[in-house]
Amino acid sequence: MAKRFKKLSWLQAYASVYMVFLYAPVVLLPIFAFNDSTVIAFPLSGFTTDWFASLRDNSALKSAVSNSLIVAITAAMISTILGAFAARAGVRYRFPAKRGIMGLILLPLVLPEIIIAVALLVMLMRLGLSLSLWTVIVGHVLVCVPFSMAVLNSAFSGLDQSLEEASFDLGETAWGTFRRVTFPLILPGVISSLLITFTISLDEFIIAFFLTGTDVTLPVYIWSQLRFPAKLPGVMALGTLLLLLTISLLVIAEFFRRRTAQRRGLDASTTEGLI
Amino acid sequence: MSIDAQNEGRKGLLLVSPTFAYAILLLAAPLILVILFSFWTQDYLDLDTTPTLANYKEAWTAPLYRELMLRSLRISVLVTTVTVLSAFPVAYYVSFRVKERKALWLFLITAPFWTSYLLRVFLWKVILGYNGVFNSALLWAGIIDEPLQFILYNVNAVVITLAHAWAPFAILPIFVALEKIDRSLLEAAEDLGDGPVRRFFRITLPLAIPGVMAATLIVLIPTVGDFITPRLVGGTEGLMISNMIQVQFGKANNAPLGAALAVSSMFIVGGLSLLIFLASRRVGRVAED
């Protein structure tokens, strides 16, 4: 018994150290965002909110933010719609070459992003198309669809097929059944898919770096700023705001996931669907 | 079973077709084009579409590219090993020791992943730098007299940073595999006389192999394609093949050579993944025998 306790505490200690490792950079972000020094190093020199204030009248930043929002919102919507089609087909039907088709759609999960970026770049060059926010959106949708599919897969597979049959049986049409039964039941999944794909697109750098035109997205803007030491504290402040935004989006996504589980009378604390 | 297989197949295909069409046009077609491109040549802005193996010859024989390719492979394998090995105990802890707050733990593990990747890499530079957090803390504590230099701008920094970046991707698949293990199997092993260590190696580990394999591939593949981390924290000794691909498509303006490098690295990653997959299947089988 004593031996087991010792082992348990070792594991626990290791897990705790690991969590410190995971959170070390994240914790530093707000610290330096409020540090009254242009040098990103210890010791800290004092408290200031100047860096946040400086963000307000930075027009390059503002346009990067609005570009990123346009890209992320569009990519989230397109990839959630495409993800929903694929998830529904995958959960409900058997069809020829299913493994191959699903494999291609999920391929971006195991393809280095640089390959996707380069491939799209080559095609756009050949077609003579110029780079714009749309080319970034196209790339982001490719990367986001597999995530959207994963979220919606669990939404659709949790949907009892007899619910839709019951609706037909009670005289409802196919569209009416979708509107009154299917959609309300997968809505939480749709919302969490939108939030997750939005977050992925907002943070994506490699594809945006290759495919962005003159309108840069936020990560590309940040990349350009990292070269200038004087700009760094401002980047820290920006990063802190982004951190707050993504964490709140994730909490919202988690809330919706739990509500789906609850509505279906499942145990909300289970990890099903989260992964 | 409610409709004929043929009918069902048609409905399924129809439903999947928008997504599939998107993937064909904007993923499969570009990938094929990259492969074609790698057999062409470019002289400034003129593209010569006569098929040639010149790019591959250069990519595979020029010492610079060969060195970068081998180094990428070495670093990727190292990063993957470190990431997966360090993640396993955490996954094990959450799966077997955490009783009530599993979802919270998983949330905490995945949350840092959602902060800007660029900034996370950059912050490691801050932590590991000459005047960085780590060195200043050690100096302050009196453990060292002058800042350690071997931790930034080299392979170590790349390994640490990437092990951090891919942590949730390594932990989650292993966790899922561990969660699937029927706990009564462990009790049965104990009942049949296995101690905790033997039980771990005879039951837990073999059954966790699929998760470990998934974690390995999920970490390995994007690592090869990363060029931010090597660029920010790797110094010259930490540069990898993706940096060169980026240069070929950018400043060097030699897209066909870049394409050949990209295709080559894709094949190397693919081959390596296949090898890992086969090896892990073998390990799984041997362990089960």
Place this chain on the structure above:
Amino acid sequence: MTAANADKPIITLDNVTRSFGAVQALRGVSAEIREGEFFSLLGPSGCGKTTLLRMIAGFDEPTTGTITLDGKPMAGIAANHRPTNMVFQSYAIFPHLSVGDNVGYGLKKKRLPKAEYDREVEEALEMVSLGGYGPRAAHTLSGGQRQRVALARALIMRPKVILLDEPLSALDKKLREQMQIELRRLQRSVGITFILVTHDQEEALIMSDRIAVMFDGQIAQLDSPEALYRKPNTQRVASFIGVMNFLEAKASGEKGDKISLDIQALGKLDIPASALPAGMKSSEITRVGVRPEMMSIVLEGAKSTGHEIDAEIAESEYYGDMTYYLVSLPGKDEPVTISMRNTAGRAVLEPGSKTRVSFSPESIVVFR
């Protein structure tokens, strides 16, 4: 037993088949289901009963053959245009709607005034003893309540036929028995045709006016519960419904309204010619069957009532109200099963006891 227009068919199945690739789920089913009756499709899993039910509902189409409902052929008519409603095995209660909105789901298309809608929903809920449950959330209901809501949701549509797909299989034994009686009573009071799919022979016997026993995609026998039990036409039906003791037999002659049989262990005896099913010759008899309660162990002091043979108790299984004995008969390797009521003062016999067994020739069923 049945309603006034008892012989008018509401559903006619004409040589219905269904194949899934190489698998033949239904191999030609023909039957008439009468208006207002409680009809059951009984059979082991995989016999095609659920496939048949889903075809009547419109979720599936026959490969060949026709289904006629209320005089209209149903080919090509989708589920939402058929005058049938289904109670699903999982109940399929919409989890995002209240109990009342679940029940009123099918009414919404009629665009009734709110007051009328509410009244109809409440009426339907009262029919299934759930009056006042309308505003509750669906996921707060218990299994039995869900089953009632599913029924009310079907009843409110006033369909010609209500289809029930193993509706009681998810309930525990006590509740199931209570619901069996309640469903039967409800069906009689509304007079709608009910078609029940079940694998539970006891449930089918208790609830149905008529039962179609199905094996391997075909109807093996369609009859009233009593006829099925007393006169099963094949050994398979006989052993699916209740317990039957089988004994080898051969006809040795016919004299008037009697058939002489030579039966394993029981010896030579005469049975009424009426025991022979129509279309069967006495020379075709190879076996006979006797139900456990149709034989009895002759206890000390009891008067002999008919035929008696020597026997020995091999085993006894005590069920409280009944005792089932496995009894060895001379000339038969496997023991037969005999059930005895445990009436006041009747002792349970020990294995090994020598005794005598009596039976009446009238209770013997003959098989090919």
